[in-house]
Amino acid sequence: MENIYTGLALFLLLNLLAGLFRVYHGPSAADRMLAALLFGTTTVAVLLLLAQTMQEPALRDVALLFTLLAAVIAIAFTRLPRRSVGRSER
């Protein structure tokens, strides 16, 4: 069972690595933000898996906090002033 947890956590980290390609390549700022959305979901899954396999219940609280922060990031991004977004899109 431990092997499945660890293997799945590694697999999810590889997913994150593939998502970095979209951050680098993404044509618009919204695409880059989308990758941040992926990071939020995947990191929560990894944290839950690690909490189980490392017998570390505190990591579940970290996962809880991470979901809340992921929402805050998206809200902050959409409220950016127009000028700075245009600069990052170039």
Next chain:
Amino acid sequence: MSWLDVLSAVLLISGGIFFLTGTVGMLRFSSCYSRLHALTKADNAGLGLIALGLMVQAESLWVALKILLVWALALLAATVSAHLIARFSLRVDRGTQRAPP
């Protein structure tokens, strides 16, 4: 391995497959909106399956409820952020009308 372990393993691995689908969709789809569509739905289904697989193995009811709470909050956060990002992208494209059906 008891049957609980088998059930948990099946749920976890199918969750991983959902995550893979979401990532492939995000890398391969052509427009920002279709990427958003692929990513948010597939990823949250995957997270739900992984949470379910871990809840089956949880040592107490409270731990299971906490994992469920994490998933519920993640769903809420993902829907709100997906909607905001889609609206932001629409505004940047200066599209004020709705897309044709």
